[in-house]
Amino acid sequence: METKSVPYSFRKNGIFYFTRRVPQDLRAHYSTRRIAFSLKTRSAKMAIVRAQTTSTKLDQHWHFLRVNSFEHPAFDNFRATSRKRSSSPHERYEKKHQIKEVIEHYLKHKGQNKSKTFQGSLNRAFRYLKQSSQKAYLEDFRKADATKFRDFLFAKNLAGPSVKRVFSTIRAVFNFCISEFDIKMSNPFTNVFIDRQLGSQKRQPIPIHDIRHVQSKISKINDEPRLLLGLITDTGMRLAEAAGLAKDDIHLGDRPFIQVKPHPWRSLKTKSSERRIPLVGNSLFCAEKLVKYCEAVRLFSQYNKQEKTNANSASAALNKWLKNVIGKEYTVHGFRHSFRDRLRAVECPSEIIDQLGGWHTDGVGHQYGKGFPDEILIKWMKKLE
Numbered sequence: 001m002e003t004k005s006v007p008y009s010f011r012k013n014g015i016f017y018f019t020r021r022v023p024q025d026l027r028a029h030y031s032t033r034r035i036a037f038s039l040k041t042r043s044a045k046m047a048i049v050r051a052q053t054t055s056t057k058l059d060q061h062w063h064f065l066r067v068n069s070f071e072h073p074a075f076d077n078f079r080a081t082s083r084k085r086s087s088s089p090h091e092r093y094e095k096k097h098q099i100k101e102v103i104e105h106y107l108k109h110k111g112q113n114k115s116k117t118f119q120g121s122l123n124r125a126f127r128y129l130k131q132s133s134q135k136a137y138l139e140d141f142r143k144a145d146a147t148k149f150r151d152f153l154f155a156k157n158l159a160g161p162s163v164k165r166v167f168s169t170i171r172a173v174f175n176f177c178i179s180e181f182d183i184k185m186s187n188p189f190t191n192v193f194i195d196r197q198l199g200s201q202k203r204q205p206i207p208i209h210d211i212r213h214v215q216s217k218i219s220k221i222n223d224e225p226r227l228l229l230g231l232i233t234d235t236g237m238r239l240a241e242a243a244g245l246a247k248d249d250i251h252l253g254d255r256p257f258i259q260v261k262p263h264p265w266r267s268l269k270t271k272s273s274e275r276r277i278p279l280v281g282n283s284l285f286c287a288e289k290l291v292k293y294c295e296a297v298r299l300f301s302q303y304n305k306q307e308k309t310n311a312n313s314a315s316a317a318l319n320k321w322l323k324n325v326i327g328k329e330y331t332v333h334g335f336r337h338s339f340r341d342r343l344r345a346v347e348c349p350s351e352i353i354d355q356l357g358g359w360h361t362d363g364v365g366h367q368y369g370k371g372f373p374d375e376i377l378i379k380w381m382k383k384l385e
Contacts, residue, residue, distance in 0.1 A: 006047045008055050009039065016047035018054050026065055096137040099126065102177045110176065115267060115308055125169040128153060138177060139185060146188045160196040167194060205337035210326040215282040217325055222289065224302050229318050230286035231258075232332065234384055235277045236339025236357050239318070239332050240266060240311035245299040250287050252279075255374055258287070260358065265298065266309040273358035276374065278381040346383040352376065 009016050019036040027033060035058070039050045103126055111119060132152040133145050149170075153163045171189040178187060206214075211233055218230040232242050235258060244266025249259045256279040262268045279287050290299055298304040303314045318332050336357070343353045354361040355371050 005044050006051055008051045009047055014042050015039070016041055016044070016051070018051050020055060020058060023062060026062055029065060096139045097177065097181055097183070098136055099130075099138060102138050102173060105180065106173045106176055109180075121165070121169055122173070125166045126173075128156075128166060129170060138174065139183060141174075141188050143188045143192075146192045149189075150192055150194060154198065160194060160198040163198075164194050164196055167192060203331060203333050203337055204329055205341045206326065206330050206334040208338070208342065210330070211335070211338060214322070214325055218282065219285065224290075224300060225314065225317055225321070227286045227290050228300055228303075228314060229322075229332065229335075230282050231290070232283075232335050234281040234283035234339075234381075235279070236336045237277070238269065238273075238336060238358075239315055240309065241268065241273065241358075243300050243303045243311045243314045244309035246297055247291060247294045247299050248297075250279075250291050250299065252288060252291060255378060256284055256287065257374070258283075265304060265307065266311075268358075270358070270360060272354075272360045275355060275358050275371075276377070277356055278374065278378045280378075280381045281385045342384055343380065346380065348380045348383070352380055356381070 006016060008018055008020050010019055011017070016039040017036055018039050019034060021034050022030045022032070039047050039054075041047050041050065103122065107119065107122070111122075129149060132149045133141070135141055135145065146167075150163060150167070153166060158166070167189055171187060174187045174189055177183075178185060215230060215233055218226045218233075228239075228242055231237070232239065235242075237258070237260065241260055244263055245258070245260075246263060249261065251257050251259065258277045258279060260268070260273060260275050260277065262274065268274055294301075296304075298309075300309075300314075303310045315332060322330055322332065340353055340357060343356070351361055352372055353359070356377060
């Protein structure tokens with residue numbers, strides 16, 4: 001259904017989409033009766049301009065088609081491959097690309113300087129795909145294969161978020177190679193419905209009394225794994241961020257803070273993850289202990305014995321310990337959830353919370369400037385003590 005404010009459009013999840021029916025006399029030129037695609041904007045004003053521009057180009061294109069079958073490349077995605085559909089996918093492409101070739105091409109251009117986790121996730125996703133479908137060529141995959149793959153993953157008892165991640169990996173590889181090899185096909189792994197809630201368990205924030213209990217235990221045990229956990233309790237860092245810290249990332253003095261930044265042995269999840277976090281409470285206590293006894297470049301030698309930080313090892317050990325201390329329903333990541341809740345409880349502005357936690361803040365305006373100064377961050381962090 002078209003929106004009244006923007007012609008030839010509809011909205012989905014706040015995004016405007018262009019839509020226009022193909023005229024009856026021109027349907028032989030198209031593989032669909034309606035052209036529809038994202039205008040890539042939430043702004044009604046911008047959507048009006050883009051929709052009107054696209055509609056005008058379509059009218060011109062259709063005029064030429066009617067007059068002399070004029071060919072226009074702008075709408076190739078919607079044009080029928082031929083007036084009569086090929087009976088076999090093999091007849092529709094001059095050259096076909098093996099999945100093995102596709103993976104190698106993607107890794108060659110996108111896998112440079114990425115962690116082993118990146119390649120491991122890629123290999124795992126395509127191993128699942130091979131188990132679901134015996135098709136060996138990218139061009140042979142259809143939407144039915146994608147929906148069958150989704151059902152296959154859920155049948156393997158993967159939770160919704162895990163299925164979503166696998167699909168994101170497959171979709172990224174297909175998108176890249178379809179573009180690189182100039183293949184005239186749509187990506188069958190796009191717009192496949194995945195129920196994120198299916199089989200997933202929401203990570204629970206850890207109550208403040210349990211946080212204090214954990215911190216009390218940490219101060220008595222005082223070993224490297226517990227100091228790592230203590231550093232997280234009052235900073236809200238991701239476990240991998242903390243486990244991959246360098247000694248020089250800890251700055252002690254009048255205004256102690258942690259500088260979270262990427263290292264060759266540990267990357268960051270997003271660009272907004274790079275940040276400064278003032279040290280307060282138990283996290284300051286643990287940071288002082290760690291700096292005092294650390295003699296290496298990397299702060300946590302136990303989880304940095306190889307080229308890359310082994311955050312999985314830290315996660316397994318600390319989650320096991322936490323279950324014995326505060327119960328099996330909580331994990332290390334729960335401290336990150338609690339960090340946000342604790343800042344909310346003292347009425348900290350959401351923009352400051354996002355900056356402290358390394359969460360992305362929506363809106364163009366948030367991309368400008370350097371963010372809140374240290375004295376403002378310190379003021380709110382001290383309210384957690």
